[in-house]
Amino acid sequence: MKVNAKTATNATAKGGAQTGAKVNPKGKKVNKAWLHDHINDPYVKQARKDGYRARAAYKLKEMDETLGLVKPGDCVVDLGSTPGAWSQYVRRKLSPTGAAAGELNGRIIGLDMLPMEPIEGVVFIQGDFREPDVLQKLEQALATPSGPLRVDLVISDMAPNLSGIESADAARIAHLVELAVEFAQNRMKPDGALVVKLFHGSCYDELVKLFQASFKVVKRMKPKASRSNSSETFLVGKGLK
Numbered sequence: 701m702k703v704n705a706k707t708a709t710n711a712t713a714k715g716g717a718q719t720g721a722k723v724n725p726k727g728k729k730v731n732k733a734w735l736h737d738h739i740n741d742p743y744v745k746q747a748r749k750d751g752y753r754a755r756a757a758y759k760l761k762e763m764d765e766t767l768g769l770v771k772p773g774d775c776v777v778d779l780g781s782t783p784g785a786w787s788q789y790v791r792r793k794l795s796p797t798g799a800a801a802g803e804l805n806g807r808i809i810g811l812d813m814l815p816m817e818p819i820e821g822v823v824f825i826q827g828d829f830r831e832p833d834v835l836q837k838l839e840q841a842l843a844t845p846s847g848p849l850r851v852d853l854v855i856s857d858m859a860p861n862l863s864g865i866e867s868a869d870a871a872r873i874a875h876l877v878e879l880a881v882e883f884a885q886n887r888m889k890p891d892g893a894l895v896v897k898l899f900h901g902s903c904y905d906e907l908v909k910l911f912q913a914s915f916k917v918v919k920r921m922k923p924k925a926s927r928s929n930s931s932e933t934f935l936v937g938k939g940l941k
Contacts, residue, residue, distance in 0.1 A: 743925045754785035756857060758925035761789055767936055769893055774806045775849045779880055780858030781810030787822045809841045850889040856880040856896045874903040881914055893938045900931040911937045
């Protein structure tokens with residue numbers, strides 16, 4: 701993106717099952733502790749077992765099972781899709797047999813600034829979804845003989861590269877959520893749903909108010925797979941106002 705807010709979704713930003721640890725300014729001792737916890741995390745182990753690219757798949761799974769977000773035949777757009785765990789989950793959910801390959805009852809489009817390894821049945825577009833050429837590719841991916849599809853579900857696990865400066869980070873997070881809401885308002889069906897990641901902080905209440913002004917039903921969720929020591933949380937909006 702031109703505004704360096706996302707500005708790219710890190711592989712670890714999706715609760716990564718990746719083995720690489722983030723660089724931690726507090727030193728190697730903390731890095732080792734983080735890596736130990738990460739390796740022994742039950743959701744990381746389960747992700748490897750189930751073939752998901754990141755533990756974040758179980759966050760979406762819990763929200764979906766609680767709220768019934770993904771339905772057969774849906775058109776789903778995954779904003780900030782890399783490394784692909786959320787798209788993987790949706791792909792399996794839209795499979796008549798729950799498979800990671802084969803028949804797919806629906807359409808999935810992933811968008812991210814970073815590259816993403818292919819997922820069978822998922823159309824991936826690399827770039828800034830506000831740019832004309834990327835929007836043109838999105839229109840092509842949504843095209844049908846009877847006209848462009850409206851989206852049933854928008855899922856956004858986008859997260860900014862945090863600077864450690866609370867006011868700046870809060871503004872970056874808010875900007876991403878606002879972009880996701882705007883995208884949903886322009887592309888989604890009236891009865892569709894939007895899922896976004898955000899963090900408790902100075903802009904949290906304002907973003908909740910934005911959701912309440914934009915959607916008929918708003919749910920705040922903290923999935924079990926979201927680490928308890930993280931300020932990460934999720935908002936789900938259903939039905940555009």
